[in-house]
Amino acid sequence: MKTCKEFCDNLSDYLDGEMSSDECRLIEDHLAMCPPCALMYECLKTTVSICEKGVSEDMPEDVKERLKVFLRTHCKSDRLKFREE
Template sequence: MLTCEEMLGLLSDYVDGQLSPELCEAIERHMAECHNCYVVVDSLRKTIVLYRQLEPPEMPKEVETRLFRVLNLEDFLES
């Protein structure tokens, strides 16, 4: 079984999908047994997913205005 250190060293390749199936399996097995690493990988994965989803399309001005109004953030709108 991987140590936590080995596991963390492989993480960036893991989330990039660059690892061999054997290593992925080793990582998944480690996560099943090690809550700390599970949490690290889980939050890393969520961050990456969010980051990919949030790559923001340019927001049309009127949508932004409406959104800010709904959120009561009109003060933050540039006039």
């Protein structure tokens, strides 16, 4: 995993636990060397865990917006979808 684009393309699978341990290691390698992606990962992990607990309506709008803007500008990828509605 050498680019942020690849990282983003695979991050949702990683968060869903759908990756092999080899693939997980690639994700973790990228996290270790790319602070912006590490930050995004932390934000997404929090978002996902909040959504899974069924309290996503409590997440502040500005936080959701900030995440979306970050993903759009940093990753140029629309593959990561937030679980809204």
